[in-house]
Amino acid sequence: MQDHSELDEFFAHRPPAPEAVAEVRRLGIVVSGSLSKGLGVKLDRGAVVEGMAVGRYVVVHGQTGRRFFSIITDVALDATNPALEKTPPDTSDPFLSQVYQGTATFGRLEVSPMLVLDPSTGSEPEAGEPKPVKTVPAHFSPVYEATEEDVNRVFGAGDERHFYVGNPLDMENVRVHLNLERLVERSSGVFGKSGTGKTFLTRTLLAGIVKQDTAVNLVFDMHNEYGWESQAEGRHRVKGLRQLFPGKVSVMTLDPESSRRRGSKVDFEVHIGYDQIEPEDVDMLSNLMSLTDVQINALYFLRRRLGKAWIEKLLAEGEAGEEGGPSELDMLLEDGQLHGGTLGAIQRKLGLFRRFDFLRPRVHEDVVGKIMDYLDRGLHVILEFGRYGSTLEAYILVANYLTRRIHGRYVQRMEAALGSRTDEPKPLVITIEEAHKFLDPAIARQTIFGTIARELRKYNVTLLIVDQRPSGIDEEVMSQIGTRVTALLDNEADIRAVFTGVSGAGELRQVLARLDTQQQALILGHAVPMPVVVQTRTYGPELYAEVGHVEGEALQDRLTRNVNLLQGDQEFEGFE
Amino acid sequence: MEIQVGRIIRSSTTRFAVGCRVLRPEVPVFGSLVKVPVLDDEVYGLIYDVCMEDDPYVRQIAVQEEVRAEHIEDQRRNRQVPIEVGVLVVGYRRGGTIVHRLPPQPPTSLDVLYTCTGEGLVEFTRRFDYFRLVLDNRDLPADELLAANLRYAAEARSDGQAFLVDAGRELARLLNMDLVRLDGLLRRLRDWA
Numbered sequence: 001m002q003d004h005s006e007l008d009e010f011f012a013h014r015p016p017a018p019e020a021v022a023e024v025r026r027l028g029i030v031v032s033g034s035l036s037k038g039l040g041v042k043l044d045r046g047a048v049v050e051g052m053a054v055g056r057y058v059v060v061h062g063q064t065g066r067r068f069f070s071i072i073t074d075v076a077l078d079a080t081n082p083a084l085e086k087t088p089p090d091t092s093d094p095f096l097s098q099v100y101q102g103t104a105t106f107g108r109l110e111v112s113p114m115l116v117l118d119p120s121t122g123s124e125p126e127a128g129e130p131k132p133v134k135t136v137p138a139h140f141s142p143v144y145e146a147t148e149e150d151v152n153r154v155f156g157a158g159d160e161r162h163f164y165v166g167n168p169l170d171m172e173n174v175r176v177h178l179n180l181e182r183l184v185e186r187s188s189g190v191f192g193k194s195g196t197g198k199t200f201l202t203r204t205l206l207a208g209i210v211k212q213d214t215a216v217n218l219v220f221d222m223h224n225e226y227g228w229e230s231q232a233e234g235r236h237r238v239k240g241l242r243q244l245f246p247g248k249v250s251v252m253t254l255d256p257e258s259s260r261r262r263g264s265k266v267d268f269e270v271h272i273g274y275d276q277i278e279p280e281d282v283d284m285l286s287n288l289m290s291l292t293d294v295q296i297n298a299l300y301f302l303r304r305r306l307g308k309a310w311i312e313k314l315l316a317e318g319e320a321g322e323e324g325g326p327s328e329l330d331m332l333l334e335d336g337q338l339h340g341g342t343l344g345a346i347q348r349k350l351g352l353f354r355r356f357d358f359l360r361p362r363v364h365e366d367v368v369g370k371i372m373d374y375l376d377r378g379l380h381v382i383l384e385f386g387r388y389g390s391t392l393e394a395y396i397l398v399a400n401y402l403t404r405r406i407h408g409r410y411v412q413r414m415e416a417a418l419g420s421r422t423d424e425p426k427p428l429v430i431t432i433e434e435a436h437k438f439l440d441p442a443i444a445r446q447t448i449f450g451t452i453a454r455e456l457r458k459y460n461v462t463l464l465i466v467d468q469r470p471s472g473i474d475e476e477v478m479s480q481i482g483t484r485v486t487a488l489l490d491n492e493a494d495i496r497a498v499f500t501g502v503s504g505a506g507e508l509r510q511v512l513a514r515l516d517t518q519q520q521a522l523i524l525g526h527a528v529p530m531p532v533v534v535q536t537r538t539y540g541p542e543l544y545a546e547v548g549h550v551e552g553e554a555l556q557d558r559l560t561r562n563v564n565l566l567q568g569d570q571e572f573e574g575f576e
Numbered sequence: 577m578e579i580q581v582g583r584i585i586r587s588s589t590t591r592f593a594v595g596c597r598v599l600r601p602e603v604p605v606f607g608s609l610v611k612v613p614v615l616d617d618e619v620y621g622l623i624y625d626v627c628m629e630d631d632p633y634v635r636q637i638a639v640q641e642e643v644r645a646e647h648i649e650d651q652r653r654n655r656q657v658p659i660e661v662g663v664l665v666v667g668y669r670r671g672g673t674i675v676h677r678l679p680p681q682p683p684t685s686l687d688v689l690y691t692c693t694g695e696g697l698v699e700f701t702r703r704f705d706y707f708r709l710v711l712d713n714r715d716l717p718a719d720e721l722l723a724a725n726l727r728y729a730a731e732a733r734s735d736g737q738a739f740l741v742d743a744g745r746e747l748a749r750l751l752n753m754d755l756v757r758l759d760g761l762l763r764r765l766r767d768w769a
Contacts, residue, residue, distance in 0.1 A: 045745075080752040089759055095766045099744035104752050 025145045027052075028109065030060060035136050038073055038112040041143050045102025049075060055169050055511045055522070055533035057146035058111055062137035065119035069130065069146065069154055071531065074110035074510055111143070112508075114530035115154060130154050130529050148174045154529055163208035164546075165523070166534030176523070176534045178483075180208055183527040184215040184429050186482025187453045187463040191470045191498055196487035197518050199225050200539045202431065202466050203241070205485070207539075210245050210380055211547040215427035215462075217380040218371065218406065220399045222389040222433040227251035227382040228264035238539055240264075241382065244547055250379045252371070254358045254398065255386020268370065270383065272401060273363035274311040274353070279303045282350075284400045284447055287440070288393050289349045298342050305332060312361050314347055315354065356394050368405040375406075375428060392437060399432055404448045406430075407461055414459045427460045435465035436472030453477040470497040482526035488515040579603050581610060581623075581689040582661060587682045590665050592621070594689045595658030599626075602691070604661045607724025609692040609700055611669075612683040618669040619679045620692065620700060622710065624721050625662030631655070663689070664713065664721070666706040676705035694732055701729040701739075704746040711750065719757065723764035740765050 027047045033039030039060070043049060052075045060068040079085060084104055091097040115130040130153065151174045156162050162177035183205070190205070192198045203226060209215055219226050228240040228251065242249045242265065252268040253259040259266045279299040282289075286296055303310045306329075313329070332338045353359050374381050383402075388394035410425055417423035430452070432438060438449040452463050454477065465481065467473065471493035479501035489495050495509055502508070502524060508531055512522050515533065524531035537543060581603045582596030592612075596604060604610075604626050611618045634651060637643055668679035692700065700706075710722045726743050730736030744762050751758035 081755055083755055087755065089755075089762075093766055095741065095744070096762055098741050099748055099762055103745045103748035104755075104758075 024147055027058060027143045027145060028107075030137055030139060030141045030143060033136060035113070035133070038110050039070065039136060041109040041111055042078075043102075043107035043109060045106070047107065049077065049107035052107070052109060053169060054514055057151060057168060058109070058143050059117075059146045059150050060111070060113065060137045060141050060143050062141050066137075067117040067119075067150070068113040068133060068137050068141075069115040069117055069150060069530070070111040070113040071511070071533075072109055073112045073508065076108040076110065077105070078108040079105045109143075113137070117150070117153060151176075155532065156529075161212065161214075163205075163212060164537060165204060165208070166521070166536040169520075169533055169535060172535075176528070176532050178205075178208065178523065179527045180212050180214040183483050184209060184427050184462055186526050187465065187480060188483035188485070188525070188527070189435070189465040189467065189470070189478075189481045189498075190485045190487075191467055191489060191494070192487025192521070193489060193517075194468050195517070196515075197521075197536065198466055198468065198487060199223075200238075200519075201485055201487065201521060201536060202226075202464065203238075204537065204539050204543065205464070206241060206380075206431065207244060207543065207547055209429060210241060210248055213378070215429045216375045216378060217382075217429050217431060217464075218375065218402075219380075219382040219431040220395065220402075220433065221382050221384050221431075222395055224258065224262065224264070224384045224386065224389065226431075227384055228259075228262060239544060241380070244544055245380070248378075248380060249382060250374050251382045251384060253384040253386055254388050254394070255384070258386030259384055264384065266384070269358075270367050270398075271358050271360050271363045271365070272367060272398070274315070274359060274361050275308040276363065277311055277359075277397075277401065280404065281397060281401045284396055284438075285393055287442070288396065288437075289352065291346075291349060294339075295342055295346050295349075298338060298346060301338070302332075302346070311350060311353065314350055352393060356388065356391075356397075358388070358394075358398075368402060368409070371402065372406060372409055375426065378426060392434065395434070396437060399438070400448060403430055403452070407448055407452060407459065410459045410461050425460055427462070429462055429464050431464040431466065433466045435463075435467040436469045439465070439473040439477045441474040450474060450477055453480050470494050473497065475500055483523070483528070484525050486512060486522045486524075487520065488517055489513070577694075578690040578692070581691060582658070584612065584683050584685050584687045584689065585658070585660070587685060587687075589678050589682050592663050592665070592683055594661040594663060596661060597655065597658060598653060599659060604659075607721055608728055609666075609697050609725065610663055610689050611692045611696070612687045612689050614668075614679070614681065614683045614687060616670070617679060619665060619683050620667045620669070620674075621663035621665045622721055622725050623661055624664045624716050625660075627660045627662065628655075629657045629660065631657045661689075664710065664716065666709050667700070674700055674702075676703060676709065678709070693728075697729055697732045701726075704743060707743075707746060707750055719761045719764065723761060726765060 026044060028041045028043040030039050031042045043052075052072060054072050054074060056072045058070050058072060060070060062068055081104060089096050089100050091100065113133045113136060116133050117130055148171060151168055151171060155174075155176045161179055161181050163180050164175045165178045166176050168174055168176055190198050190202050206217055206219065206226065209217060221227060224230065226240055227242045227249070229237045229243060230240065242251050250267045251259075251264060252270050253264070253266045254270050256266065256269050279296070282291075282299055283296055285291070302314065306313050329343065333340055333343065371381055383398070385395060385398070406428070410428065413425045432449065435449070438447060439453065449463060452461050465473070470478065470489070471491065478497055484498055486498050489498060490513060495512055498512065499508065508522065508524070511533060515522065519536050519538075520533065521536050522531060522533050579602055582594040584592055585595040586593040604623050606623055606626065608623050609620060610623055611620050633656065637647055637651060665678055665682070667674060667676040669675070707722065710718050712718075726740060730739050733739050744765055747761055748758060751761070
C-alpha cells in the first residue's frame with residue numbers, strides 16, 4: 001500500500017510530456033507590409049529559415065488582441081546592409097557565423113493575412129468566427145506558428161455540411177473541411193497537370209457530395225474511373241462510387257461491352273436516336289469536325305427541310321446512293337438552295353456518327369427522361385463512356401446532348417416552382433472532364449456549359465469542371481468558378497488562369513507552383529474560408545469506412561448481427 | 577578585490593586622468609573597468625591609456641653608458657612625474673542602479689580610483705548600452721578598448737563564450753553600416769573566444 005502511494009507521488013510530480021506543453025513557437029515580428037501586398041516578417045534568430053515553407057499557416061497577434069490568420073507566401077534571405085552580400089563575413093568561424101546570423105543577416109517571410117479571429121470572449125462562440133481581413137496588424141506584432149486550435153477554428157469541424165478533404169501541410173492532426181453546400185452552390189473546378197491526382201480529388205469530392213446528400217451528381221465519366229473500381233497508379237485497385245454507395249449511385253454506359261469486361265455493374269445502356277439529335281448538338285462539335293460556318297448554317301436549314309429524320313436521311317443518302325426517284329436532297333440541290341460541295345462535306349463529316357454504336361436510327365426510350373427520373377429520386381448518375389472516352393467527338397456530343405436537355409428541364413421546373421423551395425428540383429452537379437474543350441473561349445459563350453457556369457445557381461445546376469489546361473477555358477467562365485481545387489500546375493498561363501478573379505493571387509502563385517506532384521492541392525474560393533494547401537486525404541479504406549462502406553470481416557459481422565436480429569433470441573426454440 | 581589605482585589629477589565629464597606611481601602586474605591595465613566614488617554615486621570608466629612622461633633625470637640616465645640597477649630601480653619607484661592613466665567615462669551607479677550614461681558631475685581631483693573586477697564587472701556588463709559611449713570616440717583606439725574590456729568581462733563569467741556572442745550581436749546591430757569595422761572588432765573577440 002505504501003509503495004502505491006509513493007509511486008503515485010512520483011508520477012504526479014513528473015513533468016508533463018513535451019508535446020503536452022508544446023509552446024506556441026514565435027517566428028518573428030511584422031516589420032512591413034500592406035493589406036494588398038501582404039506583410040513582411042523578420043524572422044527571429046531562433047527560427048530556422050529552412051524550417052519555413054510556403055503554404056504554411058502563421059498567426060499574427062495584433063495590438064488589439066485580434067489574431068490575423070495568415071499564410072506564408074514567400075521565404076527570403078535578407079541583410080541589414082546590402083554590402084554584406086558583396087563581402088560576406090568569414091562564416092567558417094563558428095563565432096562569427098553565430099554573431100551574424102539573425103542580426104546582420106536574417107530570414108524574412110512574406111505572409112498574406114487572410115482572416116481575422118476576434119479575441120474570443122469564451123461565452124459566445126460566435127464572437128470567434130473568422131472574418132475577412134480588412135486591416136493589417138501594427139508594426140512589430142509578434143508572429144507565431146499557427147496551432148492546431150487556430151487551424152481548427154478556421155476550417156471548422158466535420159459535420160453534415162462539412163467534409164474532410166485533407167490536412168494542412170505538416171499538421172497531421174488537423175483536418176481541413178470543405179463546406180459542401182457552398183461547393184455545389186456555384187460551379188467549381190479541379191485542376192492540375194495530368195498525374196497529379198485530379199481524378200482522386202474529384203472522386204473524393206463526389207464521395208463527399210453523395211455521402212452528405214447535398215446535391216445529385218451527373219458524371220460524364222470519360223475514362224470509366226468513377227463508377228466501378230479502377231486501377232490507381234500504384235497498381236492497387238480503388239473502389240468506385242457505385243461500390244461505396246450501393247443503392248445511391250447508378251451507372252449508365254454507352255459501351256456495354258467495355259463495362260462488362262471491367263466487371264462494372266450497369267443499370268442502363270444509353271442509346272440516342274438520330275432523330276433526337278438537333279443541329280445545336282452538332283454545332284458544339286464544329287471545331288472538332290472542322291465544320292465551317294456555311295456548313296453549320298446548312299445543318300439548320302437541312303433540319304428544317306428534312307424534319308426529325310434529317311441525320312438519318314443525310315447518312316442514308318451518303319451511303320446507299322440513288323434508289324428510285326429523286327430524293328429530297330436532290331430536289332434541294334436542284335433548287336439551288338444547297339451547294340453540292342457543302343452537302344458532300346456535311347455527309348462526309350457526319351459519317352463519323354456511324355462509328356458510334358450508341359447512336360441508332362430510331363430509339364424509343366427517352367434517355368433524358370430516364371436520367372431525370374433517377375435524379376429526381378435522389379440517385380446519382382455516372383455515365384461511363386467505355387471505348388468512346390478516347391473519342392472526344394463522342395464525349396462532347398453526348399455530354400452536350402444530355403446537359404442541354406436536362407438543364408432545359410431544370411429551368412422549366414425551377415420556373416414552375418417559382419421560388420417555393422419545396423417544389424424545386426434537387427441541386428444538380430454535372431461533372432465534365434477535359435472541360436477546356438467545352439469551355440473554349442471561341443464557343444463558351446454559346447454552349448450550354450458556358451451558360452451553366454455563368455448563371456450560377458439560378459436554376460440549381462452547377463458544374464464540376466475537371467481539367468488539366470485551365471488556360472484553355474474562357475476567362476469569363478473561369479471568373480465564375482466558385483471553388484477551385486488545384487493540384488500542381490507549372491505552366492504559367494494555366495497558373496494565371498486558375499487565379500482569374502482571385503484577389504491576392506500574386507502571392508498564391510508561389511504556393512501553387514511549389515506543390516508536390518501528388519496528394520497536395522491548393523483549395524481556394526467559395527467553399528473554404530481562405531485558400532488552403534492540403535495534403536489530400538487518401539482515397540482508400542479510411543474514406544470507405546467514413547462514408548459507410550463495410551467489407552470483409554466487418555461485413556460478415558454485420559451480417560451475423562442482422563441474422564441474429566431477424567432470428568430473434570437464440571434461446572427461443574419455438575412454441576412446440 | 578578592489579585595488580587602488582591612483583588619484584585623479586584631471587577630470588571632465590567624459591574622461592579623466594589618474595596619476596599613479598608604479599606599474600604593477602594588475603594595475604593599471606588597458607581596457608579594465610575602474611570606478612571612482614563621487615559623493616553618493618560611483619562613476620565607472622575604462623582605462624584607455626597608460627602614459628609615462630619623461631623628466632630631466634630619466635633623460636640623463638637614459639644616455640649614460642653604464643646604468644646601475646639601483647638607479648633604474650630608484651627612478652622607477654620614486655619617479656618625479658607620475659604615470660598618467662587615461663580613463664573614459666562609461667556610466668555611473670546611483671542608488672544601486674547602474675546607468676550606462678555620462679554622470680551628471682565628473683569626479684573631483686584627488687578622488688581615488690579603484691579597479692572593478694569579478695562581480696562588479698559582471699554586473700556592469702550585464703547590459704550593452706555603454707558600447708555606444710566607447711565606439712563614438714574616434715580619437716581613441718575604441719575598438720581595441722572595447723574588445724579588451726569584453727574579454728575581461730567574459731573571463732569573469734562562467735559562460736564567457738555565450739556572453740561574447742551576445743555582445744557580438746549587439747555590435748552587429750550598432751555597426752551594421754560599417755561592416756569593415758564590425759568585422760575587425762568581431763575578429764578581436766573571436767581570437768579570445
